[in-house]
Every structure is written in structure tokens, then in C-alpha cells.
Amino acid sequence: MSDFNATLVSGEARGTIIKGGLERSGDNNGTFFSIKLSSDGNASFWSIPVNDFYGEIQYGNSTTEGSFPAIGLAKGKASLTFKSKSFSDNQSLDFKFNLEHADRSSMASALSNLSLIDPKDKERIETMAGVKDEAGRVDLSVQAIGPSGDLLQFKGSGRLRLHEKGLSQVNVLGGISKTLNASKLPIPSGSFSFEKLDIPFQIENEQIYSDHILLTGPLSSLQAKGSLNLISEELDLTAKLKLAGNLKIPLIGGIINLADPLSKITEIKITGNWRDPETQLIVNPFK
Secondary structure (H helix, E strand, O other): OOOEEEOOOEEEEEEEOOOOOOOOOOOOOOOEEEEEEEEOOOEEEOOEEEOEEEEEEEEEOOEEEEEEEEEEEOOEEEEEEEEEEEOOOOEEEEEEEEEEEEEHHHHHHHHOOOOOOOHHHHHHHHHHHHOOOOOOEEEEEEEEEEEOOOHHHOEEEEEEEEEOOOHHHOHHHHHHHHHHHOOOOOOOOOOOOOOEEEEEEEEEOOEEEEEEEEEEOOOEEEEEEEEEEOOOOEEEEEEEEEEOOOOEEEEOOEEEEOHHHHOOEEEEEEEEEOOOOEEEEEEOOOO
16 A cells, blocks of 8 residues: 555445464465545555546455556546465566556656656656647556566556557657658658557567557558567567558659559668667668
């Protein structure tokens, strides 16, 4: 409970707490209890502010389980369930988190308060929170299991969806748009603007993988796959670009299909530190 803070909380509890029972390992330490909690005022989990919540925490047989079906977070609605099991030498944590229709700017602002975050990432997140003119919506789901004392040893899966105009302003995506716009291909302005991002992902310890990243806009879409190392912060993505198949652009001497100039680009490589990655176009000279 040390990571939880609230101005006003309503609670209802029942159970038996044996002196020293929480410290003793094993399934028969004698302590069990259930606590129902709710609040419609200011509260925070790990310094992340939430508007309201309700749920229940149960403990018994060296296992703590929690279920919070409604959490007001970043102008959206979230839910959280978890199960923590204590052993003689470690403690495991199995959790599932879901967030729907959150405001991107509010979400970035909330994450900048996370007590577990790296200080150098906090400033970057705060900068993202300050861009409010084109604030979008975020959906996020994560389920994972691992030792509670080492987040880089978790395994699981999740999905991130972001819908926002001007997604090309994001560092990773901005490099793609900038590189393509500088390629001098005969393609009209705005062809490489994106509005929707969909990333299903797998978590394997310090690595995050995705085989089907989809970035879409009014005139083009980008399909990518790759990985991010959370320790080295190295990003390695391979992407392919597609334009709307029926679009045509006028050129001197006639009209050509938009797919023609892009057919020379076999793939797009995005590598390096995720804060400032490099974007490289791989071109087939024979097309």
C-alpha cells in the first residue's frame, strides 16, 4: 500500500491478521483479509494520478489478489487485476491492465509522474504532454507475469492503439516522414502523414517484439516488424510502405500511378536509439 495515495478513500475490510503472519512464508501463516476500496477524489498509484477507482484486495495463503474494474485515468477508463505470490526467496506478480479511450496528452502527463520512470525519459514525456493542439486517443492492454522485483524479467503480451492527427511528429515516425519527403519522389505533399498506429506486441524479458505494426494515414500505410531492447534502448525495425492503390498524380507528359515511384523502395530500416533513430530507405536500382 506504500505506492498508493489518496485524499479520501472509502473502505470496508474483514478478515484475521496474525501478528507476524505477513512476514512468515508458506500457505499456513494464518493471516487472511479482504479490503474493498473506492474513491471519487484525487488519488495516485506509483505517483500516477487517477480521478476515481473502486476495487478489492484479498490476501490469504501467501497470495495477494486485486481486482479494480474501474479506474478513471487520463480522461479514459482503465481496469487492473493482479495476483502476487510470495515464496521463500522471491515474489511473483501476474497482472492484466486495460485502458480505453484515454487522452494522449493527459496520458503522457500522467506517465511523467511515474515514480519508476527514468529521469531522462521524464523530460521527453513531459514535452509530449505539452503538445495539445492535436491530442489523440490511446488504447492500451498489457498482461504479463514475472518477479515483482525485476520488471525486465517479465513475459507477456499487449496491444497499443493511438489515433491522432500529426503522428509524424513522433520521433520514430517523424524520421520516416522526413526521409520520404526528402527523397524527391514525385508524390504530393501530405502523402506521408499518419493518423493511426496499431502495435500488438510480445514481452520477453528486456525485449519487446512486434510482427505486425500498422501505421495508417489518409493516403498511405506502413507495415513494420521488429524489436526494442529496454536495456540498450536500441530499436530495430523493418517496414514497407503502401499508398492508396487508386490514387493518381498529374506529371508533365501524363499521369502515373502512385505505386510506380514507390516500387523502387523495397523496405525502410529504422535502427538506433529509440529517442533519435536513423531511417534508411533500401532502394532496388533495377526497378
